[in-house]
Amino acid sequence: NAGVTQTPKFRILKIGQSMTLQCAQDMNHNYMYWYRQDPGMGLKLIYYSVGAGITDKGEVPNGYNVSRSTTEDFPLRLELAAPSQTSVYFCASNQLAGGPSVSYNEQFFGPGTRLTVL
Amino acid sequence: AQTVTQSQPEMSVQEAETVTLSCTYDTSESNYYLFWYKQPPSRQMILVIRQEAYKQQNATENRFSVNFQKAAKSFSLKISDSQLGDTAMYFCAFMPVQGAQKLVFGQGTRLTINP
Numbered sequence: 001n002a003g004v005t006q007t008p009k010f011r012i013l014k015i016g017q018s019m020t021l022q023c024a025q026d027m028n029h030n031y032m033y034w035y036r037q038d039p040g041m042g043l044k045l046i047y048y049s050v051g052a053g054i055t056d057k058g059e060v061p062n063g064y065n066v067s068r069s070t071t072e073d074f075p076l077r078l079e080l081a082a083p084s085q086t087s088v089y090f091c092a093s094n095q096l097a098g099g100p101s102v103s104y105n106e107q108f109f110g111p112g113t114r115l116t117v118l
Numbered sequence: 119a120q121t122v123t124q125s126q127p128e129m130s131v132q133e134a135e136t137v138t139l140s141c142t143y144d145t146s147e148s149n150y151y152l153f154w155y156k157q158p159p160s161r162q163m164i165l166v167i168r169q170e171a172y173k174q175q176n177a178t179e180n181r182f183s184v185n186f187q188k189a190a191k192s193f194s195l196k197i198s199d200s201q202l203g204d205t206a207m208y209f210c211a212f213m214p215v216q217g218a219q220k221l222v223f224g225q226g227t228r229l230t231i232n233p
Contacts (some may be wrong), residue, residue, distance in 0.1 A: 031219060033221075035221075040226070041225055041226070042122075042209050042211075042223030042224050042225050043163075043209070043221070043223045044223070045221070047224075048218055048220060050191075050218055056218070057218065070155070088161060090163065090164075092221075094219065106165055106168070107219075107221060109162070109163035109212050111160075111162055112161050112162075115200070115204050116213065
């Protein structure tokens with residue numbers, strides 16, 4: 001299994017540009033999450049999804065959109081990039097509680113995408 | 119809303135020493151999980167140890183152990199026989215059992231192990 005994969009690894013955007021951060025998992029996890037990590041800080045939840053077609057806001061959703069059309073993919077969309085969105089973005093997934101996985105509460109993280117908005 | 123506080127922005131110890139990282143949290147939930155994550159310079163998030171709030175016994179994983187004080191809402195991480203590879207950012211995190219299992223992270227402690 002590849003686990004949780006994210007593309008791209010790095011990206012530089014100009015103010016006002018748009019882009020989509022891709023996230024995919026091959027573990028058949030129901031739950032998926034997007035976090036952002038500002039320099040020297042912990043991760044904060046942007047959006048999450050409890051299954052295909054179901055998404056909800058986290059702590060810092062402004063300026064972002066998500067969709068979940070399949071179990072595997074959970075892309076994050078930035079419509080009008082701003083310098084405040086300069087951050088490292090992490091995607092994560094885990095299994096719905098009660099599922100077959102032994103460590104069903106563990107969230108598995110992708111390697112992150114470093115985004116700079118200039 | 120839950121909050122997680124790590125009051126030590128940076129710590130530094132010599133190799134082979136024991137070091138303890140502090141974490142406090144605030145919640146009205148009765149059932150939850152607590153975690154310590156390690157983030158090396160590669161920035162990969164690595165789960166170090168997990169504690170279930172309903173378990174009184176402190177979790178241990180090889181050189182890593184926790185001191186979980188539920189009444190005080192305290193969750194410290196002890197690293198014994200520290201190694202150079204333990205150098206990393208360490209994050210304490212909270213997750214309620216009910217709902218979407220969203221993680222709430224502390225601000226992190228930068229740990230440096232010196233040779």
